[in-house]
Amino acid sequence: MAMLELEDLHVKYGAVEALKGITLEVNEGEIVTLLGANGAGKTTTLRTISGLLRPSAGRLLFEGKPIHELPAHEVLGIGIGHVPEGRRVFPRMSVLENLEMGAYQRKGGNKEVMERVFDLFPVLSERKTQDGGTLSGGEQQMLAIGRALMSRPRLLLLDEPSMGLAPLIVAKIFEIIAEINQDGTTVLLVEQNAAQALKLAGRGYVLETGSIVMSEDAATLLSDDRVRAAYLGEEIGAA
Amino acid sequence: MCFTQSFWQLTISGLALGSVYALIALGYTLVYGVLQLINFAHSEVFMLGGFGGLFLVRGLGIDNPSGVTSVLLVGGGMLAGALLGAATAFTLERVAYRPLRRRGAPRLAFLISAIGASFFLLNLAGKEFGRFNNPMPPLYTSGKVFSVFGAQVTTNQLVVAASALVMLIALDRIIAKTRLGMGIRSVAQDAEAASLMGVDIDKVITRTFVLGGLLGGAAGFLFGIQFGVQYNMGFSAGTKAFTAAVLGGIGNVRGAVMGGLVLGVAENLGVACVSSAWRDVIAFLILVLVLMLRPTGLLGERLGRSA
Numbered sequence: 268m269a270m271l272e273l274e275d276l277h278v279k280y281g282a283v284e285a286l287k288g289i290t291l292e293v294n295e296g297e298i299v300t301l302l303g304a305n306g307a308g309k310t311t312t313l314r315t316i317s318g319l320l321r322p323s324a325g326r327l328l329f330e331g332k333p334i335h336e337l338p339a340h341e342v343l344g345i346g347i348g349h350v351p352e353g354r355r356v357f358p359r360m361s362v363l364e365n366l367e368m369g370a371y372q373r374k375g376g377n378k379e380v381m382e383r384v385f386d387l388f389p390v391l392s393e394r395k396t397q398d399g400g401t402l403s404g405g406e407q408q409m410l411a412i413g414r415a416l417m418s419r420p421r422l423l424l425l426d427e428p429s430m431g432l433a434p435l436i437v438a439k440i441f442e443i444i445a446e447i448n449q450d451g452t453t454v455l456l457v458e459q460n461a462a463q464a465l466k467l468a469g470r471g472y473v474l475e476t477g478s479i480v481m482s483e484d485a486a487t488l489l490s491d492d493r494v495r496a497a498y499l500g501e502e503i504g505a506a
Numbered sequence: 507m508c509f510t511q512s513f514w515q516l517t518i519s520g521l522a523l524g525s526v527y528a529l530i531a532l533g534y535t536l537v538y539g540v541l542q543l544i545n546f547a548h549s550e551v552f553m554l555g556g557f558g559g560l561f562l563v564r565g566l567g568i569d570n571p572s573g574v575t576s577v578l579l580v581g582g583g584m585l586a587g588a589l590l591g592a593a594t595a596f597t598l599e600r601v602a603y604r605p606l607r608r609r610g611a612p613r614l615a616f617l618i619s620a621i622g623a624s625f626f627l628l629n630l631a632g633k634e635f636g637r638f639n640n641p642m643p644p645l646y647t648s649g650k651v652f653s654v655f656g657a658q659v660t661t662n663q664l665v666v667a668a669s670a671l672v673m674l675i676a677l678d679r680i681i682a683k684t685r686l687g688m689g690i691r692s693v694a695q696d697a698e699a700a701s702l703m704g705v706d707i708d709k710v711i712t713r714t715f716v717l718g719g720l721l722g723g724a725a726g727f728l729f730g731i732q733f734g735v736q737y738n739m740g741f742s743a744g745t746k747a748f749t750a751a752v753l754g755g756i757g758n759v760r761g762a763v764m765g766g767l768v769l770g771v772a773e774n775l776g777v778a779c780v781s782s783a784w785r786d787v788i789a790f791l792i793l794v795l796v797l798m799l800r801p802t803g804l805l806g807e808r809l810g811r812s813a
Binding site (some may be wrong): 319338349351 | 553685686689691692695696698699700701702703704705706
């Protein structure tokens with residue numbers, strides 16, 4: 268049984284159908300990436316899994332149980348953490364408070380997780396008392412990921428962690444995502460930076476205007492002409 | 507200047523009045539922080555809190571209280587006011603706002619609902635409790651306690667200011683340190699991100715209304731000690747507290763406290779320069795000037811969104 272299963276999932280914004288029946292699954296321990304252009308429905312997919320949006324049809328299962336009716340604040344409790352697009356750290360809370368917010372539902376015993384987070388992102392430990400809004404983009408992304416880890420999720424949804432960051436920082440963050448995965452956290456990664464994402468992930472899906480058009484292992488996607496042309500910025504036949 | 511002779515006297519009575527404004531202003535600012543909604547019915551939370559305290563004190567009917575009895579009476583009156591205020595605020599949220607939120611109603615609908623609820627409660631209180639002023643029965647032997655810079659401080663002023671101060675500090679600590687405070691701040695800064703952290707937004711909103719109601723209701727009783735309790739007392743005091751909240755920066759907890767104190771003092775000093783008939787004009791002139799010159803208030807929006 269897959270950890271997360273989406274089956275013929277439809278999502279509408281008013282009359283507009285953003286997801287036109289997508290089917291995908293994520294198995295425990297995997298890193299799966301969801302690729303696609305702007306507006307393809309990647310963020311919509313993650314927001315639906317997290318309970319921020321309601322599907323109009325289809326099935327959404329986590330560990331075999333339907334979760335499409337759970338409100339967002341309960342989805343976290345069943346083991347799904349979400350690092351939203353644009354990071355969304357609390358700008359007027361300190362780094363420490365932001366991390367504590369990640370453990371809002373947990374009663375005590377956060378020390379160990381917080382130590383692990385500081386272990387992964389030493390810079391956060393240096394900036395504990397600084398307001399989230401005053402951090403650099405890369406630091407905010409680290410804080411957003413650290414905050415999500417505080418709830419000890421079994422599945423981590425990452426929405427464009429590379430957005431707006433310098434290549435060096437992106438490489439570092441992707442390294443840490445691999446480390447988090449090795450700690451036993453399953454990862455569903457949404458990215459526009461397909462080259463990086465496919466190096467990290469085991470499998471990938473390609474989303475185009477609300478439909479899944481490809482589902483392959485990462486190596487196959489990396490060498491696919493259409494993927495190279497559309498998402499890796501290469502001309503077909505050039506290689 | 508016109509107020510040089512009685513400057514300290516006016517400042518002291520201004521601070522006592524201003525601390526009541528501050529307590530009410532917090533109700534506006536907290537709710538605005540989490541909902542970006544001005545709860546115009548908050549003035550009636552204040553008024554009903556006044557009646558709650560009044561009825562308790564009257565019901566107990568203690569003649570010439572002093573000492574411990576006085577302290578208990580003041581504490582009991584504040585508690586009764588706070589509880590009725592909280593119950594009113596809770597009901598307002600459930601009846602006047604939550605159904606609109608569920609339907610994703612436009613902002614104007616919330617405003618109309620707020621004004622409607624305010625008129626309803628105002629007139630209900632007028633009908634039930636009479637349209638006249640109800641002086642608070644004596645809670646202690648009132649008099650001059652001590653003097654500062656030659657100005658007399660009365661028992662009333664001391665009781666009001668000290669009680670308000672305790673509540674203001676308590677609230678500040680709640681917002682800064684407790685889980686509820688973290689929830690309130692997170693919802694104010696980014697409600698959706700807060701829900702991804704497991705914050706139940708509806709629960710936080712309800713508790714924010716209750717917290718504002720506790721303070722507003724207690725303020726009603728404190729105001730009643732000084733000026734009596736009347737069905738329409740919320741209109742003027744509520745609008746001024748709203749002014750105080752805007753003055754300090756709506757959504758900003760410490761700003762609301764500062765705004766309340768500044769407004770209370772400015773009003774009193776201004777009255778000394780012209781006449782007491784100008785009291786409300788001065789307060790609302792300040793509101794207009796703030797909105798024109800510094801719409802984010804003196805301290806800006808701190809609890810709320812950064813963008």
